[in-house]
Every structure is written in structure tokens, then in C-alpha cells.
Amino acid sequence: MVLDPAETKEMVARYPERRSVVLPLLWRAQERIGYISDEAIGEVAAAAGVPASEVSSVVTFYTMFRREKPPARRLQVCRSLSCAMAGADELVAALREMPGCGEKFSVETVECLAACDRAIAGIYNEGLVGPLNLAGSAKLVRDGGAAGAAAPAGSSGAGAPLEGGGRP
Amino acid sequence: MIMRLLTDGIGEVDLRDIGTYRARGGYRAVENALRRMSPKEVADEVSAANLRGRGGAGFPAGRKWSFLPGDGRPRYLCVNGDESEPGSFNNRMLVEDNPHLLVEGVICSSYAIGCSFAVIYLRGEFYEGAAIMGRALEQAAEAGYVGEHILGSDYSLRIVVHRGAGAYICGEESALLESIEGKRGHPRVKPPFPAVAGLYASPTVVNTVETLCCVPSIVNNGGAWFAGIGSPKSPGTKICSISGHVRRPGNYELVMGTPLRELVEEHAGGIRDGHRLKMILPAGASSAAMTPDQLDTPLDFDAMAAAGSLLGSAGLIVCDETTCAVKVALLGESFYAHESCGKCTPCREGTKWVEKVLARLEGGQGRPEDVDLLKSLVGEIGGGKCLCPLGDFAVTYLGSALKLFEDEFVAHAHGRTCSERLQARPTASVATGEVLSA
Numbered sequence: 001m002v003l004d005p006a007e008t009k010e011m012v013a014r015y016p017e018r019r020s021v022v023l024p025l026l027w028r029a030q031e032r033i034g035y036i037s038d039e040a041i042g043e044v045a046a047a048a049g050v051p052a053s054e055v056s057s058v059v060t061f062y063t064m065f066r067r068e069k070p071p072a073r074r075l076q077v078c079r080s081l082s083c084a085m086a087g088a089d090e091l092v093a094a095l096r097e098m099p100g101c102g103e104k105f106s107v108e109t110v111e112c113l114a115a116c117d118r119a120i121a122g123i124y125n126e127g128l129v130g131p132l133n134l135a136g137s138a139k140l141v142r143d144g145g146a147a148g149a150a151a152p153a154g155s156s157g158a159g160a161p162l163e164g165g166g167r168p
Numbered sequence: 169m170i171m172r173l174l175t176d177g178i179g180e181v182d183l184r185d186i187g188t189y190r191a192r193g194g195y196r197a198v199e200n201a202l203r204r205m206s207p208k209e210v211a212d213e214v215s216a217a218n219l220r221g222r223g224g225a226g227f228p229a230g231r232k233w234s235f236l237p238g239d240g241r242p243r244y245l246c247v248n249g250d251e252s253e254p255g256s257f258n259n260r261m262l263v264e265d266n267p268h269l270l271v272e273g274v275i276c277s278s279y280a281i282g283c284s285f286a287v288i289y290l291r292g293e294f295y296e297g298a299a300i301m302g303r304a305l306e307q308a309a310e311a312g313y314v315g316e317h318i319l320g321s322d323y324s325l326r327i328v329v330h331r332g333a334g335a336y337i338c339g340e341e342s343a344l345l346e347s348i349e350g351k352r353g354h355p356r357v358k359p360p361f362p363a364v365a366g367l368y369a370s371p372t373v374v375n376t377v378e379t380l381c382c383v384p385s386i387v388n389n390g391g392a393w394f395a396g397i398g399s400p401k402s403p404g405t406k407i408c409s410i411s412g413h414v415r416r417p418g419n420y421e422l423v424m425g426t427p428l429r430e431l432v433e434e435h436a437g438g439i440r441d442g443h444r445l446k447m448i449l450p451a452g453a454s455s456a457a458m459t460p461d462q463l464d465t466p467l468d469f470d471a472m473a474a475a476g477s478l479l480g481s482a483g484l485i486v487c488d489e490t491t492c493a494v495k496v497a498l499l500g501e502s503f504y505a506h507e508s509c510g511k512c513t514p515c516r517e518g519t520k521w522v523e524k525v526l527a528r529l530e531g532g533q534g535r536p537e538d539v540d541l542l543k544s545l546v547g548e549i550g551g552g553k554c555l556c557p558l559g560d561f562a563v564t565y566l567g568s569a570l571k572l573f574e575d576e577f578v579a580h581a582h583g584r585t586c587s588e589r590l591q592a593r594p595t596a597s598v599a600t601g602e603v604l605s606a
Contacts, residue, residue, distance in 0.1 A: 014328050016242070016285055017368050022350030027292075027331055048350055061352040061509075062333035064292045080254040081453055081485050082411040084499050111336065111503055112254035112453075113293050116411035116483070117418045126295045 197384035216391025223376030255452030256483025273380035398424030402468035451480025454561030492586035
């Protein structure tokens with residue numbers, strides 16, 4: 001059993017129609033075991049009242065759902081315009097040269113994270129990080145934990161005058 | 169000119185805390201609406217305000233609301249917080265740093281349209297934003313602003329946060345509805361429009377985060393007051409996200425109609441040292457490039473359209489002279505090729521063909537006929553050939569760049585690349601051997 005039945009019941013009740021619970025339950029399953037297993041697909045399908053094949057097609061449509069357990073440390077680097085202009089390609093290439101890449105940690109690219117003011121932006125496990133530089137991100141994937149090494153995201157208002165709505 | 173209507177207090181106080189938010193006049197709009205106004209009066213003020221949708225199309229919110237048929241079916245409000253346009257990050261700031269303003273806007277708007285179930289859809293990557301919004305909703309429920317019999321009235325409203333899971337296309341309103349219904353994010357055939365058959369085939373309003381955040385101040389101060397701010401045909405403020413080769417990238421809330429030059433040169437601090445402006449993509453990757461001679465264009469929906477581009481969601485990407493126009497096209501096209509949902513052939517196939525041609529141009533393997541090939545592909549993919557605008561978006565910048573910077577494309581088509589120019593950019597990621605080998 002991947003999902004907690006009581007919690008599932010409560011989540012289904014939040015929506016006027018059952019099938020809306022597909023994405024929330026898939027997220028819940030991924031939070032619990034790190035990925036979407038066949039068992040999880042079956043449980044979500046039963047709870048949402050849709051065929052398992054349909055849940056499976058939903059899982060493969062959305063890029064954030066994984067069908068395999070990821071490494072403990074995952075860094076996703078934005079490759080869209082502003083981050084590319086700040087050198088995202090070179091950063092990714094350099095990180096992928098590091099020993100342990102693909103086994104102990106993974107370095108992936110993602111599309112725009114809506115954090116262009118922090119280019120190069122990224123997601124480390126489940127938190128927004130940036131601006132990333134090589135030293136900070138290398139420490140992050142090698143040692144994990146201290147996201148501070150790569151300049152933490154924190155409140156987006158923190159980087160005055162970056163996001164404060166234009167304080168002088 | 170800066171005017172902090174939606175961003176007031178951000179960066180100064182913790183607006184995530186409902187006590188702080190209320191101490192600054194927060195939730196007064198809910199009290200004003202529910203205690204002193206009928207739903208129709210709230211909707212009338214929003215119509216009088218001429219509040220135009222901040223998601224990009226600039227469609228008047230009041231008119232959108234007026235399309236809902238009164239046939240007894242339940243009505244729904246869905247908040248579009250799928251902000252995914254490369255260059256745009258203003259909704260993320262509102263969600264993370266002023267969540268109660270959105271909750272308040274959702275309550276007032278739901279009351280106005282007669283809806284008792286609203287969904288705040290946030291893109292999956294907003295991990296922190298979803299948690300913040302969830303806490304804000306809990307606080308609002310405890311304070312009696314959300315739930316049964318709000319403020320002792322007959323009006324009840326439930327609000328849920330619904331997370332996406334990585335799909336740009338879900339920012340398109342009908343794909344967003346599919347996603348809330350637990351399906352793949354494929355756009356629907358329109359008509360019927362969401363106002364007639366939206367969520368669960370019921371009348372539905374979809375408005376973006378920033379649009380709904382404008383509603384509380386309209387309720388408090390009146391539509392006429394809002395209509396008097398900024399450009400007469402695009403009133404209010406717009407939070408402009410600016411990034412790229414400027415000294416101070418960030419979000420700046422400006423009165424609509426503020427000249428583009430003021431944003432770039434004053435607020436964003438101008439182009440980085442020693443460089444000069446080459447072009448601006450004013451509405452992110454999907455907009456036609458603007459050039460330095462257009463810096464006096466007012467930032468509002470109509471003026472930007474008249475200048476041949478788009479205000480959109482105001483995610484401005486600024487490029488200096490080291491930027492290769494072909495490389496920008498490739499980066500944009502790779503994005504669209506990746507994000508195409510695959511439903512319509514011109515978009516699904518075309519974005520990948522364009523990406524392939526641009527990749528060989530960029531890589532120095534261009535062919536002389538490639539420039540004409542790209543021009544024809546722009547026409548084959550764009551021009552409303554797909555069910556949603558993604559197909560058009562995918563070739564808008566390219567079409568403009570082929571006109572403005574044709575010489576660069578021609579040079580690439582003859583085997584010359586600009587990559588050495590791009591090497592000149594200041595990357596913070598300077599390799600240090602010890603880090604790599606450790």
C-alpha cells in the first residue's frame with residue numbers, strides 16, 4: 001500500500017468530482033516513496049475511479065512524475081533563455097563531468113522555473129535554488145544538504161532590489 | 169513610474185502572516201464586498217475598472233465574467249498560476265510573498281460570479297508557493313474568510329490548491345481545466361469556451377494570479393479609481409519581470425503605460441557594464457523582438473501590440489550585443505519542441521523541424537537554403553493552425569528575428585557561427601579544478 005486510505009478519502013472529498021484527485025494523489029505517492037510505482041498507479045486509479053491505463057498516461061505526460069527512484073541528490077538546472085544566457089549549458093556540462101554523476105547524484109535540465117532574476121536557477125531536490133555557480137552547485141550535488149552553498153532561494157522578496165517591486 | 173498596488177509591503181514585512189496582512193488593511197475588500205455589496209455590484213466595479221487579464225491576452229475580466237450563463241449549473245473559478253513563460257516570474261512573487269492578496273481576490277471574485285468552489289492551480293515546480301498558499305488558506309479559514317457562511321453571511325466558498333506537475337501547456341486555460349480534471353494537459357477545441365463549458369463542463373472563469381490580485385483594491389476603491397490609473401485603455405499597474413543582460417533583474421510594479429526605457433534604464437539599471445542593448449523579448453520567449461529604437465514604447469497592451477510585439481505577462485528578456493539571434497531562436501524553439509503537448513500536427517512536428525534546422529545553423533552546419541526554409545516553416549506552423557496558441561508562440565520570435573537579424577541567419581547558413589561572441593558573456597560559473605576533482 002503506497003497511499004494512506006484515510007488521507008486518500010479526505011483528498012477525494014475536496015473535489016466536486018472524484019477524478020480531480022489524480023494529480024494530488026500522484027504527488028502524494030511520489031512524496032511517500034520517491035517515484036510512481038505500478039502499485040501507486042493502481043491505487044490512484046481506484047481512488048479516482050478511472051482506468052489504470054489513463055492514470056499511467058497522465059504520469060508520462062507530466063515531466064515531474066518519475067517512474068523510477070531518483071538518486072538522493074538531484075539538481076535540475078534551468079536551460080531556458082535567461083539562464084542559458086548566464087551559462088547554464090556550461091554549468092551542466094561541468095557538473096556532469098564530476099565523478100558520481102548518474103549514480104550518487106543526477107544533473108538534469110529543466111525548462112524555465114519562473115526564477116529568471118536568479119539565473120542560473122535550479123531545483124535541488126524540492127527547493128528552488130539560485131543563482132547557481134559551479135562551486136556552489138558542485139558542493140550541493142557532492143555533499144547534499146546545505147543548499148546555502150548554492151545561494152538559497154528563500155523569500156523572493158529577500159534579494160532587494162531584485163524582486164521587491166522596484167524599491168530604490 | 170513605480171506604483172505598489174500589489175507589491176506593497178513585499179520585502180519589508182511578512183505578508184504571509186495573516187495578522188500582518190490584516191494590520192495593513194488586508195481582507196477589508198472581503199468585508200466590503202460581503203457586507204455592503206451585492207455580487208452584481210462587485211462585478212460591475214470590476215467591469216468599470218476595465219481590468220484587463222494580466223495573463224497575456226489582456227481580455228477584460230469583467231466581460232469574461234459576464235459570459236457565464238445563468239442556467240443553474242454550478243459555477244467555478246480557476247486561478248491560473250501555471251506561470252511558465254520563459255522570462256516571467258511575477259506570479260511566483262505574488263504567490264510566495266503576498267498569498268493573502270490572492271486569497272482575498274479569489275474570495276471577492278468568486279462572490280461576484282456566484283461560485284462556491286475555486287481552484288488555485290499552481291505549476292508543480294512551485295513547491296514553496298504551494299505550501300505558502302496552503303498555509304494562507306488555513307489562516308483565512310480560521311479567520312472566517314473561507315468556508316461556510318463567510319463573515320456570517322449566506323455565502324460559502326471552498327478553495328483548494330491544485331498542483332500541476334511540469335507542463336507549460338497547462339497555462340493554456342482549457343489545458344489547465346483538463347489538468348484539474350486529472351487528465352493530460354491537452355487543450356480543448358473551442359468553442360465552447362470555459363465560460364459556457366469549463367471545469368466539469370460547467371460555467372467557469374479562468375483568471376491569472378495577477379489579475380485576481382487587482383480585485384481587492386478595485387472593491388475597496390471603486391472601478392472608476394482603478395480605471396483612472398495609467399493608460400486609459402489598459403488601466404492599473406503591471407508587475408514587469410525583467411531579466412537577462414541588465415544590472416538589476418527583478419520584478420518592478422509599474423503604472424501601465426510607463427515607457428519601456430524607464431524600466432530598462434532606470435529600474436533595471438540599464439545594460440551590464442561595457443555593453444549595449446541589442447533586443448528585448450518583452451513577453452518572454454513567445455514574443456516578437458523589439459529593438460533599441462523602440463524603447464519609448466509605453467508598456468501597455470495596445471501600445472506594445474502597435475509596436476509589433478506584445479505586453480503579454482510582461483516577462484522581459486533583455487539581450488545585449490553579444491547575444492546571437494540564432495542561438496536565442498534555438499533556445500526558444502527547443503523549449504517549444506519540448507513543451508508541445510503533441511495534439512496538433514503543425515506544432516508537434518513543426519517545432520522539432522525548426523529546432524533541427526536551427527541546431528545545425530547554430531552549430532555551423534547550416535545550408536544556404538535554410539533561411540528560406542525557416543521562413544516557410546514560420547508560415548506553416550504559425551497563423552492559428554493549432555487548437556491553442558502554442559504553435560503561434562513557437563514561431564513568433566523566429567519570424568521577427570528573421571526580419572530584424574536576417575544577416576545573422578544568412579551568415580550561419582553559410583557556415584559561420586557567432587559562438588565566439590557568446591563566449592564573451594560573463595558566466596559566474598568559472599571552473600575551479602579542485603572542485604571538479606574533489
